[in-house]
Amino acid sequence: MVVKRVGRLTGLQRDVLSLYRSCLRAIRKKPPESKRNFLIFTRRQFEQHIDISKSDFTTIEYLLRKGHHQLETFSNDGVRNVAV
């Protein structure tokens, strides 16, 4: 969903942005040479579904759940790089 009016964000939009922020915070803890890879990967994951209508709650909630799950897995210290 594309955020057009940044003044009033809906609850779901705030959740998506908060997930993106958590991802960026997790990327900060990654080794410096692979930070760029993680960034590109995260952006691609979010941009893939940018065209979903903002009223399609089920899909957005499913993608949020999937995103949180992936964040939990990738935040592990053992994950040091990602293929892009």
Added chain:
Amino acid sequence: MNTCRTSLAVMSSVIAGSVPRMMSSSMRAGAISSVRGMATATSEPARAANSPRMKKFKIYRWNPDEPTSKPSMQDFEVDLNECGPMMLDAIIKIKNEQDATLTFRRSCREGICGSCAMNINGTNTLACLCRIDADLTQTTKVYPLPHMFVVKDLVPDLTQFYKQYKSIKPYLQRKDYPEDGKETLQSIEDRKKLDGLYECILCACCSTSCPSYWWNQSEYLGPAILLQTYRWLVDSRDHATEERKLALENSMSLYRCHTIMNCSRTCPKGLNPGLAIAQIKKSMAL
């Protein structure tokens, strides 16, 4: 011979289909064909004529690669003459011959691993233990376990279920071990207390059949986990009984059970989680 014949007539008039195996081989051929002739008149000719027996299935499909699409039911037809007797055989046959994208969990095909748990015709069972209903006029409906998030097609997301299992610390906790370094011993009576508890394969059929678990999945542990809690509470070798009971001292983990008893009804291994939960409640009160 005459006495054998009369006893056979009695048997076949009383029982249709179940033939005791202890008949002598000389009698067996005549006996079985006459009993079968009385019991199932249609099965012998169908097998001989080889006409296909087409059974209809409706299977829940959803593809996460198209997240905007809605889940749907897809129709399949399987010839039961070319298929094994269990639902898992039919689903594997459909995946092999008709739609390779059908996704489901399976492993042992004998009801011991718990991977193929799904909702078949409204009941949560293991697909490898559920016989295909041979009534060709009825469509069999296959859904994933109810009220669980779906990963794809018939695969539910069981991560919360496993987290809840981890939270009860399902391992032996002792302050000290025998000095000779050998097994922690247990009497035969104490070992009998574990019968009906240790056989749980954690298939999640019972927990996903409980309405209370549907509405409070994050806080209520559910019948499967509570059965395992009771298994560790009642194990005489375990020293952490008080800590385990203390972990249940809140309004949600145990006491969301309202004895709906869907769990014991649906357990594919014939276990009784409802009884175990009642025993826990009793031991908490005393």
